[in-house]
Amino acid sequence: MIGPLGLPEHRMLRWAKAWRSQGTAGWRVSDALHRGVLGGLGLVVAGLVLHQPLLFLIGAPLLISAALGISVSGDPAVVVRRRTRLGEAGEAGRLAVTVDPGRGTELVALRMPVPGKGIGPVHLLPATATTVLARVRYDAWGEGLELRPDHLMAGPDGLVVYGPVVGAEARRLVLPPVSAAQPGPLPPRAAGLVGVHRSPRAGDGSEHRDIRPFQPGDRLRRVDWRVSLRAAAAAGGQLVPGTLHVRERHAEADADLVLVLDTRVDVGADLHTWADHEPGVVRAGGSLDTGVRAVTALAAGFLRQGDRVGLVDLGNPRLGVPPGSGRRQLERIRHQLVVCGRLAGWTTRPVLRPAQAPPGALVVVLSTFLDDAAVDVTVHTARRGNPVIAVDLLPRPLLPQRDTPWGEVVLRVLRAEQRVRRAALLGTGIPALTWNESAVSVMLRRLRRRRVAR
């Protein structure tokens, strides 16, 4: 046999390795059993030989415990019960594992979750419990390790042990919560046929658009007889060509909303914590967490209204969801947000291609705008003709780093840069908002009033 260094392994070495691995696999004696046997036996013999009854009495319980504690056998196992892999943020549930302790096992040290503490601590339990239940609560969204039942079985008094065995990992996907954001009036699609938004085109909607002279092809039921008779009276009392008028209505169309999330940065309110960010983990209450909750709220609101909503990840263009409608689209976006959160990371060049934002679609860019690249992408999208709203996700109020004299200065520079970037957005006609659940709908109503006034 060839060893790790590429040299033939000696027979004695192989035997020693096998002997050692045999000592750690399956049931093995603990140091407590050695103490009980050697100490107990030694004290009993010493008590007899030296005629010291107290030594005998001290040694006897140790020896009796050792004799009682070594009758264990079997192959213990811990199995996770079948469960759903999908959860909703804020939900509570129960996890169950089945314990097969083997014969003679008395204690089970089992890692089980407790609410709010990840995979949880190890619990020392009696081996009589073959089903162990644990309550869990899903406070944070994302994909994470939910259960890893590491275990160690022990015989009476822990004198003989089996393990520790690392349990099989069970993961759970917790979807971001859906809060109710007010939807607002979106600019309708030029090619849209049905929907809830008033189109500037004439059509079959319910809102009045204009009254105009009858033309060939107009339906008779659209004729406005009051206006037509007045026109006929003015023309001498005869319904001659040119006196017949029809009522025109606005068409109703659907609309596209593209939610663009900047996943490249995830920062909290305290500048001290900005550097220690673990990749793949979304900071609770941070900018990315706020962004994901905002995207879910907006998507839910507008999809409920019947609009088409899409998602773009500025940091990773492959992870977007093309615009679509319906409840399934909301689930698709929520699943994809979890993936976006897991793969979030810094890229110097955010990407928002024209194909990702259809012509006429309202684009809402959610970013911290901590770098110029995010502003550039937003401005370029507006220049392509899409109506754009920028939502600033930077937490407020920001707290300076306390352990350096430059903390306050850094914060001041950061705020100044932020003001300049927001001013640049406003200068190109892009409204820049701070996120709250009604901010976008208020801004949409204001934009619509401006469009109507024009």
Add this chain to the structure above:
Amino acid sequence: MTTRPDVLEIGRGLPSWSLRVLVAATGAGVVGVLAATGLHGPVLWLIGLAAAATVGMPSSPAPMLVLLLTAMSVVATGTGVLGPMLVLVPLLHLMHVSCALAGLVPPGARVHLAALRVPALRFVGVQAAVFALAGLMALVPGGTTLPVLEFAALLGVAGIALLVAWLVHRPQ
């Protein structure tokens, strides 16, 4: 909450350091009893140090050291069966059991009282048997023991040793 004995819902439990507190209490008890029976000087300090090490490392040779040093002290002081030193019998046994249990769980673990029920009952049972034997020893008249009887006792101990060795090394 379920009432089935084979179904256990994880509760809060006790912190794992409560077992270490028990180890510390028994160690302090051993040192206290030895001090009360007139043991002073470096041996008592050494036992105290070993007891302190037992609290930090219950799965180390420290508990064995406490056991051996205490046994040597008992031989040195040479007290009878029904003296105050008899308290050492449950104290050292409790230290042995609590060290064994404390060594099973990592720091930060939770200990559920239901898990300690059977070990506690066994402890009480073993101690009851040992104290019954102590009572019997106190009743039996002292004096010279016949060599045959001593030889039989040693043979009995050797038999117990062989039995334990067989139980430990038999195929599971």
